[in-house]
Amino acid sequence: METWEFEAELWPWKDATDAWIFVTAPPEVTEEIREASIATGPPRGFGSVRVEARIGTTTWRTSVFPGQEGYALPIKKDVRRREDLQVGDRALVSITLV
Template structure:
């Protein structure tokens, strides 16, 4: 199973701090995700890749989405609340392809 761990800053989509919040995978992780997911078949909608994500003690299933700065992982409001995270905070993120 392909897994990665990295630290990243939480950022808002279009400066809307209570809407969609993401972290971006670093370039080397983005490239490894791209290579690993290519072996599993054609990409899903918007080029997304299904993953299981973990921040702190919270684990959830979602997708990462390709963008200019690498794959972006949406961090749900419930996850941010449980882990006491806000835009601008850094989090240790773990993702596994599913």
């Protein structure tokens, strides 16, 4: 399975809460994920694509969601705590389709 790695800044959904924090895959990674996901079958709800993500030593399964600037990857609170990440920090992210 293909894996993509990129660095991105953590950003909050709607600025109102830290419950939903994301990073956005750059355009070239977004396009490659979109092309690779076509082979796995029809898209899931909201056009999401199931992935395994890794930041630092923390790995988890989730989905990426299409947005205007690229696929958005939710960064769970537990991941942010383990990797000592806050909104505005940059993280090295690895994602693999599952």
